[in-house]
Amino acid sequence: MTDLPPLREVIAAHGLSASKALGQNFLFDEQLLARIAAVPGDLSGRNVLEVGPGPGGLTRALLRAGAKVTAIEMDRRCLPALAELAEAFPGQLTVIEGDALKIDHDAIFDGEPYAILSNLPYNVGTALFTRWMGGEQWPPNWTSLTLMFQQEVAQRIVAQPGGSAYGRLAVLAQWRSTAKLAMKVHRSAFTPPPKVMSAIVHVTPAAMPEGGSAAKLEQVTAAAFGQRRKMLRQSLKGVPGALDALETLDVDPQRRAETLDVGEFVALARALST
Template sequence: MNQPDLPPLRDVINRHGLFATKALGQNFLFDEQLLDRIAAIPGKLKGQDVLEVGPGPGGLTRALLRAGANVTAIEMDKRCLPALAELSEAFPGQLTVIEGDATKIDPATLFAGAYHIVANLPYNVGTALFTGWLSGENWPPQWASLTLMFQLEVAQRIIATPADPSAFGRLAVLAQWRSAAKLAMKVHRSAFTPPPKVMSAIVHVTPADMPQGVSARMLERVTEAAFGQRRKMLRQSLKGLPGALAALERLGIDPQRRAETLNVEEFVAIARELTA
């Protein structure tokens, strides 16, 4: 299939008078080769449905469309809509743009079947969106994979293990207890306009089997309590969660340990003990 001849992204941004705004957590990527590499991380996307959050002027959107994906993009910055409309015309039938706040839109209402989420997430809402996509009792989820740009520090927290206690926390447990999460690519700050103060990284997540007999909400409650007071021993941080200390005793988990010393399986075991 012949690809449309698109103007350089910098030209599009200049023509539409666009600039990244700190209030929306925006940082634009212009390197087309880098964007194509990001779009390739989920695998072959030809004919696949993809959700993109915060496309901005459409850099990553271009790469996804070139890969043959059917893209639904949610953008709340009205300034970017004309540039995205030009992409819709260049790739007829492949791009649907929704003006709105992604934190208030349920992706399941946008697709009839499975879909991938690929996004350079706005820094100010990225973690909230990610934990939302990981939550819920229904599993496997409707999304087939998540390919998401985060600040490198956040990405490292997602893939962390107890071997790195400073990074291991609630985010790692939620990402790993029924999913496989890996750091797919680091992205230098110089690749962005304007350059952020920190490095970034792409995290790729795919659903795995959900452990039996445990409620997702109960696991969230356990991790919220344990890591909400992570410097304290479990006997202190979990005492406000009914039945938690007795569960530790039944499981043979020393209540003098701190949350970051437990592995994912131990958190799942505690939540299973507390799941009615």
């Protein structure tokens, strides 16, 4: 195993501090980082995409696990620390400076499968997650997502119908994937400590329901949960054909969005696709 200086020394040596504007919070606990890297199973020789590596805490855990890591980092202050990691693990780490929201992730790996592991910056986490869960191509080129979110967001991803956490993220995550809460991470593990607790979500692709449409499902869930306190007859009236589809599917239009399970939303999207 490659000997590396403690993360605190790396950060001090490069004069780094977490940027609130970039949603950064650094993890120093290497045992915890190793546990996160182990969530998707054996990474030896596998392609891994990491977004927002910062000074490289999770990156070094992934490299020690034998992964071939491509890291996207937009904070150029962190690039020298990442360059040192690349030297310590020859041929295992590629660093791309840029905005992960503006980069074609599949193109990076030239069509080869890859896992995604990331302590996502808080300010882009949800946007990246919905992007990875979207699109008509399924299964995706990514084989799994192992992502750290604010605990509240993580709970929304794995939520079941009927509760206040259940919403659009849960439906998009669960209609053709399996999503689970892998572990919780206490705020004290970070520097600086965020105001909220965090959690790791692990998502693996599943079979896509026949006749399903990601675009229609996104449209329906956005409308339904955009006005979640209103009955479906009100929240979906702006979606062409939705009220007729409710009648065809024998779904009571007086129900509210959080009472529909994932299968009912998929059926509604399918009905609007025909």
